[in-house]
Amino acid sequence: MTFGAEFVPLTLPPLVIAVLAALACAAPGNFLLLRGQSMLGDAMSHVVLPGIVTAFLLTGSAAQPVMLAGALAAAAVSSALIEGIRRATGADPGAAMGVTFTAMFALGVLLLETSGAGAVHLDVEHALYGNLEGLIWIDATGWASLADPAALATLPPELPALAIATAAILGALALFWRPLTIATFDEGFANSAGIPTRWISAGVTGLTALAAVAAFSAVGSILTIAMLICPPATARLLTDSLPRQMALSLAIAALSAALGTVIAGYLPLALGLGFSVSASGSIAVLSGIFLGLAATIGPRRRRLAAAP
Amino acid sequence: MVDPTPIPVAETALAVTGLTVSYAALPVVEGINARFPKGTMTAIIGPNGAGKSTLLKAALGLVPAVAGEVRAFGQPVAKAMPRIAYVPQRAAVDWEFPARVIDVVQMGLYRKTGLLGRMTPALKAQAVDCLARLGMADFAQRQIGALSGGQQQRVFLARALAQEADLMILDEPFAGVDAATESAIITVLHALRAEGKTVIAVHHDLATVSAYFDRVLLLNRRVIAEGPTTTTFRRATVAEAYGNTLLTSIPA
Structure with a gap:
């Protein structure tokens, strides 16, 4: 068996899916970070679970569009809940988010365990770690399959769905870059300059929800959270330019995803170890290591320390 | 409607009528009536918690008002x-934001460039020129987090200049700035007034009111007094605005 015959059906699809999910999450993560809303990503990736379970219970289908609709609905409900709690009690946004997403995630687990949904492909482990390794491309026989329409048609459905979501997220951020940047830096001024900051804010929440939803079923909530925050936080420590921060965060996210998938697939085997590791887990760990490195030896860290 | 001899609409830059703002059912400012004539420079003065910033924000529609009407140049605001152009308090933003001085000034050009509008060479030159008017041209490429408080305030004012507005509203432009910054800012504001522009600023330093501003609005949740500095900025009215705390805090 050649390398391609094994790599293309078994490793390439998870790798591409992981990279797409990482890009989809890291891009809006830059703005979450700068807006002091890192918790929002955490919230969105958790509330997706009850949405998916409810959608499955209502329709009996685990198809991608059904899951996506359920997750988006849950994200919308949680946004409304967070805003409602904040307004009604005057609570800190972080507190409102914390209450909402833990309660909704718990509800999701409860639904999952008490209903029959757990017996199908939905279970708590998949919710946390995703199912990257399961996203294989059975019909692929080697590199040639990439040019074979019949084989391409059997790609895991997560791949095209994620590709579309990632393109939509990156496109929206590029289109609204200027008003988004201004509103993130100075909301009062942005308002006075005619920028609809409420819509911008809702848009950031919406893009985060879309990223979390699109990434969730493939890579799970842990990797979603890690990718929303770690690559942007790493990039933030490496540069003082927002465009460069965005570019760097995407590069770091893609590198973590690609490297993490390959490490999980081949490293334990190469070392002769008897166990395998989760691809999502190794990607998340890698992104954490990158963040740690940037925080300890990054240039910006030194410059700040040297500043008077 | 309150003024017995209404000033012709075209002569009023900003007209506030019956403006009331509440936070959680507590009125912050109540029934504010004020006229800011064109080409004047007004200081809004009052103690902490008098609602000075709130009045500005509500007048601009940045915080919701419970009641009242605000018109600018005869139109709904x-x-x-x-x-x-609105210049928020310096402390309103995170200066660690990844941006250079020139990036912040170019934000003032947003209405000219729009969503997809490109920064033309002419617009870029305009942004640099605004910085130069505040003596900050050499700092264009500097990281905003590396600036002093006074320099940050000057960047904010340069951004407002880039908007080429007819009415400039500033929230505490002189708070915590150095003497060089204060003189640079006041020079620019006086130049704007000379061009016929209107300036409204929240001001804290009672010692400089007469030298800097030609009109004052004394505020303590409601308007205590409003008018030309020479006739309105008097010991009795200022003491009333400050609830006499200025005088009672000093031993007799």
Whole structure:
């Protein structure tokens, strides 16, 4: 068996899916970070679970569009809940988010365990770690399959769905870059300059929800959270330019995803170890290591320390 | 409607009528009536918690008002916003934001460039020119987090200049700035007034009111007094605005 015959059906699809999910999450993560809303990503990736379970219970289908609709609905409900709690009690946004997403995630687990949904492909482990390794491309026989329409048609459905979501997220951020940047830096001024900051804010929440939803079923909530925050936080420590921060965060996210998938697939085997590791887990760990490195030896860290 | 001899609409830059703002059912400012004539420079003065910033924000529609009407240049304020530049308090933003000085000034050009509008060479030159008017041209490429408080305030004012507004509203432009910054800012503001522009600023330093401003609005949740500095900025009215705390805090 050649390398391609094994790599293309078994490793390439998870790798591409992981990279797409990482890009989809890291891009809006830059703005979450700068807006002091890192918790929002955490919230969105958790509330997706009850949405998916409810959608499955209502329709009996685990198809991608059904899951996506359920997750988006849950994200919308949680946004409304967070805003409602904040307004009604005057609570800190972080507190409102914390209450909402833990309660909704718990509800999701409860639904999952008490209903029959757990017996199908939905279970708590998949919710946390995703199912990257399961996203294989059975019909692929080697590199040639990439040019074979019949084989391409059997790609895991997560791949095209994620590709579309990632393109939509990156496109929206590029289109609204200027008003988004201004509103993130100075909301009062942005308002006075005619920028609809409420819509911008809702848009950031919406893009985060879309990223979390699109990434969730493939890579799970842990990797979603890690990718929303770690690559942007790493990039933030490496540069003082927002465009460069965005570019760097995407590069770091893609590198973590690609490297993490390959490490999980081949490293334990190469070392002769008897166990395998989760691809999502190794990607998340890698992104954490990158963040740690940037925080300890990054240039910006030194410059700040040297500043008077 | 309150003024017995209404000033012709075209002569009033900003007209506030019956403006009331509440936070959680507690009125912050109540029944504010004020006229800011064109080409004047007004200081809004009052103790902490008097509602000075709130009045400005509500007048611009940045915080919701419970009641009242605000018109700028005879139009509803929302419609006149392109003619108004707002300079928030320096502390309102995170100066660790990844941006250079020139990036912040170029934000003032947003209405000219729009969503997809490109920064033309002419617009870029305009942004640099605004910085130069505040003596900050050499700092264009500097990281905003590396600036002193006074320099940050000057960047904010340069951004407002880039908006080329007819009415400039500033929230504490002199708070915590060095003497060089204060003189640079006042020079620019006086130049704007000389061009016929209107300036409204929240001001804290009672010692400089007479030298800097030609009109004052004394505020303590409601308007205590409003008018030319020479006739309105008097010991009795200022003491009333400050609830006499200025005088009672000093031993007799």
